[in-house]
Amino acid sequence: MTVDTSVEHWTKSWGSNLALSHCQICDGNFIVPLTLETDLCPYCGRAVLTYIDEKEDKPAYIYAPEQIIPFSASRDSLQQKLTQFVKKSWFAPADLTPQNLSSRLQPIYLPFWLVDASAEARWQAEVGFDYQIVSHRENYSDSGWQSEKIKETKVRWEPRLGTLQRRYHNCPAPALEEHVQWRQLLGNFRTESPQPYQIESLEAAMVRLPNRPPDDAWPDAEASLKAAATAEVQQAAKADHIRQFRWSAAYSEQNWTQMLVPIFATYYRDDDDVVRMVYAHGQTGELAGQRRASLKKARRYAAFIGIGAAFLFTLSLILAVIGFFESAVLPWAGMGFMAAVGLGVTAVFPILIAYSINNFGIFTDAHQRRLADLQDAIWE
Ligand SMILES: [Zn+2]
Structure with missing residues (x-):
């Protein structure tokens, strides 16, 4: 044309x-x-x-x-x-x-x-027709021999x-x-x-x-x-x-x-x-x-979590100093430190999530x- x-x-x-x-x-x-x-x-x-x-x-x-x-x-x-x-x-x-x-x-x-x-x-092809064959399988168990009927579909090609x-x-x-x-x-x-x-x-x-x-x-x-x-x-x-x-x-x-x-x-x-x-x-x-995820935004979230963790860490530090004079406070300081570390670790998650969306999206x-x-x- x-x-x-x-x-x-x-x-x-x-x-x-x-x-x-x-x-x-x-x-x-x-x-x-x-x-x-x-x-x-x-x-x-x-x-x-x-x-x-x-x-x-x-x-x-x-x-x-x-x-x-x-x-x-x-x-x-x-x-x-x-x-x-x-x-x-x-x-x-x-x-x-x-x-x-x-x-x-x-x-x-x-x-x-x-x-x-x-x-x-002019054409040629093979055409197929389904047919079923029935066979039996004999299984032996404690109750004796049992016969199982098995149907199988096969194709006849012409x-x-x-x-x-x-x-x-x-x-x-x-x-x-x-x-x-x-x-x-x-x-x-x-x-x-x-x-x-x-x-x-x-x-x-x-x-x-x-x-x-x-x-x-x-x-x-x-x-x-x-x-x-x-x-x-x-x-x-x-x-x-x-x-x-x-x-x-x-x-x-x-x-x-x-x-x-x-x-x-x-x-x-x-x-x-x-x-x-x-x-x-x-x-x-x-x-x-x-x-596409915004890495800028993810970093902001990470920073928020980081600041939270730092705050908890400082608080625990103060409690630890107080605990020096008043031992009942010491377990609280210990828990505070653990929570601060835990929270600190999660601060990387937003960045990891954003990075994986941007870089591995086509695989997932x-x-x-x-x-x-x-x-x-x-x-x-
Ligand atoms: Zn174009």
């Missing part, structure tokens, strides 16, 4: 009052409403978006989508989840507040492909081959390099009731343009078609299993539909002024955000690992 990047074409297909923007860090191209003021790339949070010339910069794919899945997460539940996110953050940096996350929420649409294609194929000639509809294929990482982070989207794309459906949302045009995404679409065919063959054979499905197919009349799905992006700045991203699913409102928290995978994919 050739891409026509003339100005007339892209504004005609998308609608007016939109700008074509680019982020140098994540290398993303975006369609942004002119009314939208963004100081940072809402997709990666690392650079300022710049307007680009579609003739010179030639995005991989610039056509408007055919279908759009609108935002359906309620503002209230989203707000609640943002508040929860902040509450659950140990030693939250000063910038991490529900108000900041909420006011910086940016709706973004992500693209993916739905492919229709006609396939004419080779099959045939031809297949049909049209497939809406086989999904990724339009973004980082497609898999997005799905792993936020989960799938309900796509049963799409709306046709209109400029009005964007409102304040920006749109990520595909970085995998149809030519590039075709191998994935083909895999998706093959998976559909595999399921059909299994169903036709009324088999419980299928393996080693091979087919040689000729495809024709491919039709590509671009569909947009909704997400939110927001951010906060950590102690070092680094932007940390928080993303949300546009339908379920489920959040996935980077967690699945969300942090998926966010790291997504960022690797975006910045590659």
Whole structure:
């Protein structure tokens, strides 16, 4: 497919009052409403978006989508989840507040492909049928021999081959390099009731343009078609299993539909002024955000505990001096010293906790690992 990047074409297909923007860090191209003021790339949070010339910069794919899945997460539940996110953050940096996350929420649409294609194929596979065998096990105990019935399920495999000639509809294929990482982070989207794309459906949302045009995404679409065919063959054979499905197919009349799905992006700045991203699913409102603890705050807590321990230590010292004259006080001095040492040791905990959140989060928290995978994919 050739891409026509003339100005007339892209504004005609998308609608007016939109700008074509680019982020140098994540290398993303975006369609942004002119009314939208963004100081940072809402997709990666690392650079300022710049307007680009579609003739010179030639995005991989610039056509408007055919279908759009609108935002359906309620503002209230989203707000609640943002508040929860902040509450659950140990030693939250000063910038991490529900108000900041909420006011910086940016709706973004992500693209993916739905492919229709006609396939004419010869296939072969092994289909498997479950059957049960019954055997007996004889056990001897004090009460004598006892027979135990054992049911075992086995699979009978049969080779099959045939031809297949049909049209497939809406086989999904990724339009973004980082497609898999997005799905792993936020989960799938309900796509049963799409709306046709209109400029009005964007409102304040920006749109990520595909970085995998149809030519590039075709191998994935083909895999998706093959998976559909595999399921059909299994169903036709009324088999419980299928393996080693091979087919040689000729495809024709491919039709590509671009569909947009909704997400939110927001951010906060950590102690070092680094932007940390928080993303949300546009339908379920489920959040996935980077967690960073403030070492400054943790040190303050540690200092408080340290001061408490020092105070207790001084008090115990005074009691010990008094105990020199009045021995009944001595046990109190001893307990005071022990409590001071105990409290002193716990003073390192805030720093240890903050340090482990910042440095070991990706090993202990699945969300942090998926966010790291997504960022690797975006910045590659
Ligand atoms: Zn970016």
